[in-house]
Amino acid sequence: MLNSGFSTIVEDGDAVVILDQTRLPAEVSYVRLTHIDHAAHAIRVLQARGAPLIGATAAYGLALGLKDGADDDRLATVCSLLLATRPTAVNLQWALSRMQSVLRGLPEAERLAAAWREAKTIAEEDIATNAAIGRHGLPLIEHAAARTGTAQVMTHCNAGWLATVAHGTALAPIYAAHEAGLRQHVWVSETRPRNQGQLTAWELGQAGVARSFVADNAAGLLLMRGEVDIVIVGADRIAANGDVANKVGTYLKALAARAHNVPFYVAAPVSTIDFACPDGAAIPIEEREPEELGIHALGLADCAVRNLAFDVTPAGLIAGIITEHGIFPPQQLMQLRARLTQ
């Protein structure tokens, strides 16, 4: 149904078709979104997930929401409905702000068509952005491969093409290295409680990239034993000071990488940087349903659960942020911003 085996979201007439990521890797199936409520549901239950893909899905969701009217009230209602789906990924806010600023300047009659055009532009830009992240990150993997023969890369969660419109963020340099014929092997961690590591294992397997699946808990010993040359993860929101919110468990990997002098990189488009957010403590951390931990189904219905979906990695643990404009130290994001707004 999709145009390519490596795309997560495509237009189909006046609807949008997405890969249903809650059924992967066991089953490759698709969901057709014809109403804003479908788009909001898809984001909320993780059928579409990953910060960049959340942005693109929300943009299309907004277009779906204008089908029956596009006045200012409707626009505001649609945006607030979509904004409420996930609190941590800033790309959601970013995509909706961008859509609104384009649409508010237009007469009501032109807004629906413009919304579809802008959503398509956001999706296409995501593809180009991630390809650029891959190019900028490639030398890091080349360096590791040159040093040890086979680059041993560790990642967390899924920041591959499944988390974006195409290419991925953290996995973009890995795919670029694969195309360049470099020897590499990826440590894929399960990523409890939602097991997005299974998605990473699946998509790397589809592309023919060598990988091993491990429990999240194994990261410390692998780093201690020297079995990891570089860690690359994605991001859901980057604060102005370089602190990074990403899938829960990222921070533990960053601490272990630091303990063993292994460079820890974050790959993300500039749209993931929230310049209005001073630091990690100001990033809202989503808490999800206890059921994701599965313990209540085991007869422990009385057991309290805290299901924190993200954590914060301090800028000081991060070697660099791989963006579409190059790799920047996390402490220099304000200079990057100044350059971009010149």
Next chain:
Amino acid sequence: MLNSGFSTIVEDGDAVVILDQTRLPAEVSYVRLTHIDHAAHAIRVLQARGAPLIGATAAYGLALGLKDGADDDRLATVCSLLLATRPTAVNLQWALSRMQSVLRGLPEAERLAAAWREAKTIAEEDIATNAAIGRHGLPLIEHAAARTGTAQVMTHCNAGWLATVAHGTALAPIYAAHEAGLRQHVWVSETRPRNQGQLTAWELGQAGVARSFVADNAAGLLLMRGEVDIVIVGADRIAANGDVANKVGTYLKALAARAHNVPFYVAAPVSTIDFACPDGAAIPIEEREPEELGIHALGLADCAVRNLAFDVTPAGLIAGIITEHGIFPPQQLMQLRARLTQ
């Protein structure tokens, strides 16, 4: 069937009855061991698990193995069969060495009865040892409760009464604090891939201790947010230099505790210290079946898996080792040994 709701292993005629921990927490059921192969199987598949309980189960398994003969050859065969079940927990070696040194000095005809007596002694000593660990660890929880109102304790895996004959090791101070009426709350982490955190949540619930269940990945954020006052874990083997092998993921918690100046303690009987092992790098780390990660069942049969069951926490990250003889800095284990052998 068991004498007490809080005991994991009891004699029953010429058999031994154990709680089947692979069925907990969904189901409380028991397994009757009448043959050494049953005991070896129980240890291998984690029906009986936790370093101290592995020791006691192996001691009883040895007694079961002498039913049809107790000459030196048989004794050696029985011991090597049991030793091969799990490589990391030193209590297995310790219990079997102790059994052998008692039995080898006796005429063959007396060995079977002596084996049952010695296994019972090992089990009874474990109960007393763990009660002493609880007494020695109690002031740590008192201190935390006095400072913050409610002691927030984090643990990993299951080092409770389920992992021992009774009382537990890491949870012994928590049970002592509960009896003393202290306010406390325990963070229980899932402990992938075998989810022993479910056992901890279950046994703390049975005892009425407040606890919350979290993904292993959440430890970093909880520590960063100041929601943890003290971390207490068990151990499978402690090297002479104080490095500790414990369930995989322990090391990540120790790193995060250090990053936020939260004291990290290990609770274990002296029998868990392997004075012949110089440091953590010399501790054999068990790798278990890939199936425990569950990914092959999802259509990713080609995906490589590394299932490391333990990791090593360097002595430098450990505030103290809570033993039946008191709390010792990990760097002073050789002095403890000298004191014990005086």
